[in-house]
Amino acid sequence: MKKIFALVMTLVLVCSCGLALADTKLNIAYMPNYASLWSVVTGINQGYFAEEGLDIQLVEFADGPTIIAAMESGSIDMGYIGPGAHKLCINGRAKIFALSQIGDADHVLASKKAGISTITDLKGKKVGYSSGTSSEMILKYALEEANMTWDDIQAFEMDASALVTAMMSGSIDACACWSPSTTTIINASDGDVFSLCSNKTFAHRTVTPASWIVLSGYHEKNADTVLKFTRALYKAMDFGSKPENFEQVAQWVADQCATDLQTALNQTGDAAWPASAEIIAGAQDGTIEGYYKVQQDAFIASGAVAGEVPVSDYVLFDVMIEAGK
Secondary structure (H helix, E strand, O other): OHHHHHHHHHHHHHHHOOOOOOOEEEEEEEOOOHHHHHHHHHHHHOOHHHHOOEEEEEEEOOOHHHHHHHHHHOOOOEEEEOHHHHHHHHOOOOEEEEEEEEEOOEEEEEEHHHOOOOHHHHOOOEEEEOOOOHHHHHHHHHHHHOOOOHHHOEEEEOOHHHHHHHHHHOOOOEEEEEOOHHHHHHHHOOOOEEEEEEHHHHOOOOOOEEEEEEOHHHHHHOHHHHHHHHHHHHHHHHHHOOHHHHHHHHHHHHHHHOOOHHHHHHHHHOEEOOOHHHHHHHHHHOHHHHHHHHHHHHHHHHOOOOOOOOHHHOEOHHHHHHOOO
16 A cells, blocks of 8 residues: 555656646648748747647648648648638638738739730730639739639649749749749749739738638637647747847748748748737737638639628637737
């Protein structure tokens, strides 16, 4: 009995010291750019996730729809998506638990050698895009702005990396893509490729939020873990939103993406990077709900979403607010 008592007391002592409490391991999906990584790599390197007892394993993906599919397969716990994949959240496949930023990273790029100087000049040209992503969305806006349809161009669907290769090889005349692919293509073109339009061009029609998402079932079973992740993310945003820290964050992004510092720094202009107070206040006063409502209306108008859905059905405002307490 004495031995059993001693063993029990040892276990109690170990647990009370926190030595037996293993960190919760999370597989977190990201895309290889500053917008996707700015807060999460900051949280890792600054120890904010560790403070919450979270062990973050980053897993790279090319786009948001693929990330959601991986979450549905069970290999990913939470992830980051750009604007285009938000229609999948509206359609019930995932829930948003934190706004990341409002972006300006998407562009339609075109080749001068192909005789393109305006959006109208895309008519009859070979144009690449990535289906289901913000690439498809901005190309659609561009065509509509010029009173054109998909039938007016030779549209080629391909993944994000193939867009870069196809544009640089000259096998397509234009493409819709996002940062840092935009910079890579422009810099490699010797002045030939330029931006026809970006998210800012269509600010009168829609906003382009990027978000952190989770499956409904995962959140129901792991609400506390999602809250801890969001708290750590907020601390990272408070650090990363300060201009004096941009270079440090860019270095962490560059390290994760195996690229150079300048490439990452070039992407710091892709959005206004919010601090946690802005997210919390926006969740409380309806500002963020307004962003997602405008975005949903644009999806409905384009036919990507069948009908109106209450924003609160797919955005977890309570998590955004609770994480700030």
